[in-house]
Amino acid sequence: MTVDGYLLNLRTFREVEDGKAQALKPLEEAAEVFGAWQELDSMRRSPFFSAWRDMRDDLIDECLDTVQATVNLLAAVGATQGEVDDAIRRMDERNGSRGRL
Structure with missing residues (x-):
């Protein structure tokens, strides 16, 4: 399956701060992504499709929490x-030159 991209329109939180706690939040959320992926991965061969679907939803939710935390940090630094x-253009160029896009 190939996905060309996602259209994300996220609002920032009302209160963001350019401080250590805000800077650490994407890292904390990314760790939760990995934990959710581990749970999902452990269920790959499970006969309980509803449990797998719930864990997949949890993974997607954690991914978006990470994106939200990143958007909040961008807002905090102005x-x-x-x-x-x-930055997206530069990232696309880097990924294109590395054969990822």
Whole structure:
């Protein structure tokens, strides 16, 4: 399965702060992504499809929590949409040159 991308339109939290706690939040959320993936991976051969589906939903939720934490950090440091667009372009160029896109 190939996915071309996702359209994400996320609002930032009302209160964000350019501090250590805000900077650590994406890392904390990413660790929760890995934990959710481990749970899902442990159920790959399970006959209980509903449990697998719930764990898959948990993984997706944790992924989006990580994206939200990252968006909040961008807002906390005052990143503009133009700066984010430029960073996406640079990321796409790096990934393209590495054969990932």
